[in-house]
Amino acid sequence: MDPLTSTERPSRAASRPNTTKRNRIPLSCTSCRIRKLRCDRQHPCHNCTARGVDKLCMYANGAGNAKRGRTTNGATSEIRSKSPITGWLRDEDLFYRSGTHWDSVLAELASLRLAEPRKLQNNGATFHDTRLAAAKGCPSGSPDELLTVMPSRSAADKLVETFFDPCCFLGPITCAIHYPTFMKEYEQHWRNPSSSPLSRLALLYAIFSVSISFLQNETDNYMGLSETLATLYHTKSGQCLARISTNKICVQTLQAMLTRSVFEFSLREEWGAGIIGTMGSIVRLAMRQGLHRDPSHFTNITPFQGEMRRRIWTTLAQYDILSSFHLGMPAAIHTADFDTKPPRNLLDTDLEESMIEVPPERPFTKDVPIGYMLTKDSILRVMRRVVELLNSTEPEVYEKVLRLDKDLLDVYTGIPEYLRLGSWDDARKESPFLIIQKIHIETLYHQAVSVLHRTYLRGARTDPTLRLSQQRCVDSSLILLKYQASIYREAQPGGCLSTIQGYSITPDSENFSLAAMVLCLHLHYVTGKAHDEGSRVCDRVRYIFQALEGSRDIWKDLVGGREETRKVALVLDTMLDLLRPKISLAHADLSSSALDQAPSNGYILSAGDAHFAEHGVTLNDDPSTYILQSHRAQDTNNAAAAQPNIDMTGFDWVRIHGLP
Structure with missing residues (x-):
């Protein structure tokens, strides 16, 4: 019990008027809330009648007396206290945001007076997803109850096949589960389901929920109830995990928890907020199992176990x-906290439980997932390290920024050829999941x-010495918007x-919202200085503005029922309206769109120190430090020299960025 409960809190409560908090009662039926459909509130409603699921049309008690949820304030009222670093807090919710979250940029754009509070109101929408809410806080079922909803063998086989299908892109989670070992235990389960341990049941149900979420043509197989079944299996997986003692945690338990996080992340509850409550727990449990230390430190771990532990830790990391990057939060795992090496580039068939040593790596090709x-x-x-x-x-320290920039460039230039994103004409000849992999790598960089x-x-x-940062930031943001349009x-x-x-x-994912906000911020700075009325703004600025308009149109087209998407679209629309008078486009006669002017990829053709040398940065004999040599250092008193170099006159984009 909180020690303040019996002392301080009564006196505080006595001085406050008594208030009664009423929970918001849903107005839509359960089926429409799960499917996120507009309910006409009839019984049965139109949606349930059309799907032939009248029995699922159920309402919460007192729905007729429910009132709309309280709306939230706009972006300008949310920006209250900026942290000493790059984060900020929203007063009403006290949500911390660091500089990696898109709406942290709004703190620097507050002078634009983005919108009236009513324009950014929540309108009853919420980030919280009903399906996720149904899976949280569920009581642990009895052993018999945990098996009652197990699908038939044929249905389960289909779901397992979907999960491990190389053409069904589910990210690194499939690499964290050794397929031959899983199938051996899978057969054991069907021979005697009641003898399966809870960790195995948790993993099975987690796989079922993820597979159903990504099944195509689910209407034919599950009569439109795929979301309901996915939530049910996700709940059962959580019930299995709830019955496992902390002292009984094993590697398979971690695999089940990671698979569950894929389902929670797929709900896109504020772009990953659904896994906040579980990610920290998984990290601590994994550390308790010693996964944050490389298996080479332990003599009682077999080569097979060590390699699988590396795979699981890499997936978790x-x-x-x-999730931390997109939510603007510090990561739960710090670089100094682990020394686990990456796993080797091997097929599952290369790993056997009885092997005495790990085989040598295979070449990096698309045949090795x-x-x-x-x-x-x-x-x-x-x-x-950037986060x-x-x-x-x-x-x-700016030297750390330059060091990280060079490290990013080094890993980017080391990307295997088969994972490099070329032209879209060539991409159409490849499998869709390989294209997605290439896009993910590009957008991350x-x-x-x-x-x-x-x-x-x-x-x-x-400060002319910072123009490398300006160029790198703007270029990468433009590239991200180009990818958004292509996707x-x-x-x-x-x-x-x-x-x-x-x-x-x-195209409405968190990968592109921050890029759009950064470019708005750049235009805000560039156009902030007074210009003579009617003066010609450089083409570079107009290109950026047109790219933002294209991005804004995409966000508006994809709003649907997602609050975060609607907010990004509204903020972009408002900021572009405020910037438009400063950027005259009435007589612009541009031969190509802004996105075609954006660089197609990073500084891939400028290797190592040559990349920095072009911008006045040289690497000393001591590789831990950089010296920034500004060619305009003597002109700092010259106002013209202090202007941001945004026109990029004479800059060879084709040579540097490899434009097609």
């Missing part, structure tokens, strides 16, 4: 940094570059991404 996870891991390990730098309470340099956009206006186009019927099965990357 990737989920941790990605784990190669994608390893390539992604090399970028995410640097991204973790740590941005969330650090210590003063930020450019997101890391963008947030690493974003805090120096303001300083680059007056939006290819996701349409007939596009090369229209048939993707599994976890995909959508």
Whole structure:
């Protein structure tokens, strides 16, 4: 019990008027809430009648007297207290945001007076997902109850096949589960289901829930109840885990928890907020199992066990940094806390429980699925250090930024050829899941570059030594918007991404919201200085503005019922309206769109020190330090020299960025 309960709190409560908190009663029927459909509140409602599931049309008691939920304030009222670092707090919820979250940029754009509070109101929408709520806090069922909803053998076989299908892209989780070992235990389960341990049941139900979530043509197989069944299996998986004692945690338990997190992340509850409550627990349990230390430190771990522990830890570390990055929070795993090496590039068939040593690595080709996870891991390990730098309470040293930038470039240039994203004409000849892998790697790199340099956009206006950061940040953000437009186009019927099965990357994902906000911030800084009325703004600025308009149109087209998407679209629309008078486009006669002017990829053709030398940065004999040599250092008193170099006159984009 809280020690303050019997002492301080009564006196405080006595001074406050008595208030009664009433929970909001849902107005829609349960089936419509699960499917996120508009309910006409009849019994049965139109949606349930059309699907032939009248019996599922149930309402909460007192729904007729329910009132709309309280709306939230707008973006301008949310920006109250900016942290000493790069984060900020929303007063009503006290949500911390670091510089990696898209709406943290709003703190720097507060002077734009984004919108009236009523424009950004929640309108009764909420980030909380009903399906996730149904799976949280569920009581643990009895052993018999846990088996009552087990699907038939044929249905289970189909779901397992979908989960491990190489063409069904589910990310690194499939690499964390050794397929031959799993299938052996799977057969044991069907021979005697009642003897299966709880960890095995938890993993099975977690796999079922994820597979159903990503099944195509689910209406034919599950009569439109795929979401309901997925939530049911997810709940059963949680009930199995709830019955496992903390002292009985094993590797299979961690596999089940990680698989459950895939389902929770797929709900896109505020782009990953659904796994906040579980990710920290998984990390601590994994550390308790010693997965954060490389297996080479232990003599009682077999080569097979050691390699699987590396795979599981790598999967967990990737989920941790990605969710932390997109939510603008410090990661649960710190670089200094683990020394586990990446797993080797091997097939599952290369690993056997009885092997006495791990085989040598295979070449990085598309025939070895784990190669994608390893390539992604090399970028995410640097991204973790970027997040740590941005969330650090210590003063930020620019030399560290340059070091991280070079490390990002090094891992980017080391991407295997088969995972490099070329032209979309070539991409159409490849399998959709391979295209998604390439896009994920590209977006991760450019997101890391963008947030690493974003805090120096303001300083680059007056300090020539920071213009490398300005250029890197703006270029990567433009590239991300170019990918957004390409994904939006290819996701349409007939596009090369229209048939993707599994976890995909959508044009309204968190990968592109931060890039749009960064470019708005850049234009805000660039156009902030007074210009003579009618003066010609450089083409570079107009290109960026047009790219933002295209991105805004995509966000508005994909709003649907998602509050976060609606908010991004509204903020972009408002900011572009405020920036438009400063950027005259009435007589612009541009030969190509802004997205075509964006660089197609990073500084891939500028290897090592040559990349920095072009921008006045040289690497000393001591590789731990950089010296920034500004060619305009003597002109700091010249106002013209202090202007941001945004026109990029004479810059060879084709040579540097490899434009097609």
